[in-house]
Amino acid sequence: SIKLSGRVQSVKPSPTLAITARAAAMRAAGKDIIGLGAGEPDFDTPDHIKAAAIEAMNKGFTKYTPVDGTASLKKAIIEKFKKDNGLDYQPKQILVSCGGKQSSYNLTQALLNDGDEVIIPAPYWVSYPDMVLLAGGVPVVIETTQAQHFKISPEQLRAAITDKTRLIFINSPSNPTGVAYSLDELKALGDVLKDFPDIIIATDDMYEHITWKKGAFVNILNAHPEFYDRTVVMNGVSKAYSMTGWRIGYAAGPIDLIEAMGTIQSQSTSNPTSISQYAAEAALNGDQGFIDMMMTEFKKRHDFVVSELNKIDGIDCLETDGTFYVFPNVEQAIAKMDNIKDDLDFSEYLIENAGVALVPGSAFGCPGHVRISIATSMKNLENALERIKKAV
Numbered sequence: 485s486i487k488l489s490g491r492v493q494s495v496k497p498s499p500t501l502a503i504t505a506r507a508a509a510m511r512a513a514g515k516d517i518i519g520l521g522a523g524e525p526d527f528d529t530p531d532h533i534k535a536a537a538i539e540a541m542n543k544g545f546t547k548y549t550p551v552d553g554t555a556s557l558k559k560a561i562i563e564k565f566k567k568d569n570g571l572d573y574q575p576k577q578i579l580v581s582c583g584g585k586q587s588s589y590n591l592t593q594a595l596l597n598d599g600d601e602v603i604i605p606a607p608y609w610v611s612y613p614d615m616v617l618l619a620g621g622v623p624v625v626i627e628t629t630q631a632q633h634f635k636i637s638p639e640q641l642r643a644a645i646t647d648k649t650r651l652i653f654i655n656s657p658s659n660p661t662g663v664a665y666s667l668d669e670l671k672a673l674g675d676v677l678k679d680f681p682d683i684i685i686a687t688d689d690m691y692e693h694i695t696w697k698k699g700a701f702v703n704i705l706n707a708h709p710e711f712y713d714r715t716v717v718m719n720g721v722s723k724a725y726s727m728t729g730w731r732i733g734y735a736a737g738p739i740d741l742i743e744a745m746g747t748i749q750s751q752s753t754s755n756p757t758s759i760s761q762y763a764a765e766a767a768l769n770g771d772q773g774f775i776d777m778m779m780t781e782f783k784k785r786h787d788f789v790v791s792e793l794n795k796i797d798g799i800d801c802l803e804t805d806g807t808f809y810v811f812p813n814v815e816q817a818i819a820k821m822d823n824i825k826d827d828l829d830f831s832e833y834l835i836e837n838a839g840v841a842l843v844p845g846s847a848f849g850c851p852g853h854v855r856i857s858i859a860t861s862m863k864n865l866e867n868a869l870e871r872i873k874k875a876v
């Protein structure tokens with residue numbers, strides 16, 4: 485067998501992508517599987533966005549672009565930051581990448597030296613710890629409970645900081661929990677970070693638009709504008725416009741850091757696809773009605789799923805602030821079931837015996853829970869809930 489690098493051996497493939505692939509393979513083999521693992525909206529990309537991509541191709545806009553993104557897409561992103569977030573950026577402060585995932589990857593590669601610590605509140609997006617490891621860094625996970633609505637406290641944050649802390653990830657609304665920090669909560673966390681001016685703050689705003697309270701979204705820069713020179717804001721079109729396959733994300737921050745992230749990108753993927761950039765521009769500049777339609781649908785499903793889950797003895801589920809995930813506690817259900825000792829067994833049992841694919845909380849650093857994606861039809865959700873009820 486081939487001897488692989490220590491780097492790749494330190495990480496694992498994305499568990500959420502793996503469960504989706506496994507559900508698809510079981511379905512292809514003729515099994516009746518309802519997939520609740522999806523990390524993407526189940527709606528089609530809006531037509532005006534597709535039309536822009538076709539226009540790009542027909543115009544011959546099919547060549548390399550600047551590594552950091554086209555001038556006109558960067559302009560649309562700058563306007564979006566101004567309009568939605570009250571943030572001012574210059575073009576040099578923006579880097580367009582192949583999805584939000586590459587933004588985080590570029591950041592960790594550009595910032596971290598061996599042994600640098602990165603604070604990651606759990607439950608976390610599955611990719612943060614592994615990206616930190618790939619960059620030689622050390623993930624420092626802060627655990628939370630459902631009782632604290634999965635949000636870290638200022639005391640927990642302070643206790644996690646050492647003289648090696650280089651970066652903190654904040655993801656709100658959160659994948660997998662769906663909860664979002666309020667302005668006051670971000671102010672309180674920022675009051676701790678004020679004492680540590682060398683820590684860079686990454687705010688992953690990927691689910692900004694997927695919140696039930698329209699216009700209520702805030703990030704750490706809204707709470708602490710003075711952190712402007714040490715905060716990287718990461719966002720993208722994947723979730724808001726159902727464009728996960730187009731691979732466009734973007735980051736904004738201090739010029740030297742953004743330039744360094746661009747250098748990493750220039751030696752890995754170069755620019756994101758020209759056609760996708762053209763389409764992303766249409767998404768940001770065009771009619772935003774799609775988001776409202778999607779949100780109405782997600783909210784209906786959320787209300788149904790949370791209420792049905794809470795009717796099942798042994799399952800306890802919080803209402804969320806947004807995203808298309810819910811993250812119930814299933815510890816009591818596990819305790820009742822024979823030969824099921826943890827959330828991994830529980831998820832395995834559901835996929836094998838009930839035909840429901842969901843992701844164990846352990847994948848997000850939070851055992852005793854599972855992540856259920858509501859990005860599937862109401863009919864699928866109704867069936868899935870019936871099956872879970874029966875299985876438990």
Ligand code: PLP
Nearest residue numbers: 583584585609659690720722733
């Ligand atoms: N950040 C969070 C919190 C996510 O959940 C995701 C996708 O699952 C991403 C970033 C990356 O999105 P993409 O690379 O598809 O743009």
